[in-house]
Amino acid sequence: MPELLRIEGLSAGYREARVLFNIELALEEGKSLALLGRNGAGKTTLLDTIVGTTTYHSGAIFLAGRDISRLRPEQRAALGIGWVPQERNIFRSLTVEENLTATARPGPFTLARAFGMFPRLQERRRNLGNQLSGGEQQMLAVARALMLNPKLLLLDEPLEGLAPIIVDELLAAMRRIVTDEGISAIIVEQKARKILPLTDEVVFLERGAIVYHDTSAALLASPETLDAHLSI
Ligand SMILES: Nc1ncnc2c1ncn2[C@@H]1O[C@H](COP(=O)(O)OP(=O)(O)OP(=O)(O)O)[C@@H](O)[C@H]1O
Helix, strand or coil: CCEEEEEEEEEEEEEEEEEEEEEEEECCCCEEEEEECCCCCCHHHHHHHHHCCCCCEEEEEEEEEECCCCCCCHHHHHEEECCCCECCCCCCCCCCHHHHHHCCCCCCCCHHHHHHCCCHHHCCCCHHEEEEEEEHHHHHHHHHHHHCCCEEEEEECCCCCHHHHHHHHHHHHHHHHHHCCCCCCEEECCCCCHHHHHEEEEEECCCCEEEEEEEEHHHHHHHHHHHHCCCC
8 A cells, every 4th residue: 555644754743843863653544543642642642743734843744645744734635634623623513414515625535425424413513513513523524524625634532431232333333434434534532442453553752752653453452551551
């Protein structure tokens, strides 16, 4: 598979504060990566740096071979980076359907496909964003990002604060996204054991540096390694 994302010697943070140090990472097309680590390890900062909203210090980020390190966030989005931030940036005063179509870009992922993946959204298509439950808002945020037909989907703690039944629904949808739809994704998650079975690779960040990178299958086969990293 061709390489989709390559990060070389990346250091970044917020203004003069450095949060990420010398990040080296590559992801092939169609592969998914779980990005794990304790609170404050730099997971969100890494996603935001790929999106382009942090302060870039050094190194480079390539998307499908093109250096995007100095592009603005909207230019990166146009090149195929889809992003669901922790705060789920949906339009609260637009309907579900308007949210999905307002920023959509042509491609295989259509409104019908979004409703097929999230039947709850179809039922609530005429409801406003602010009338949805937290779980429905998260589904809408994910579906909205997919409607941009991204090459790379970045999800920041998509399961956070959701009821168990909604967590299972979203996990099933995420499995479809990364396996059936074959969309490349980087998923930041606290619930490591929930996310590892549906990702190809896993990275642990600690104090802004990568301290572990392997296949998710290898980490799942080694519970003591997983426990060691989760307890850090
Ligand atoms: N806007 C900001 N300005 C300055 N420092 C920030 C900002 N956002 C985060 N940081 C700092 O960057 C470091 C990494 O934070 P980040 O949110 O990336 O971690 P995280 O691994 O995503 O943690 P969490 O699971 O809590 O979201 C922390 O020390 C945090 O205080």
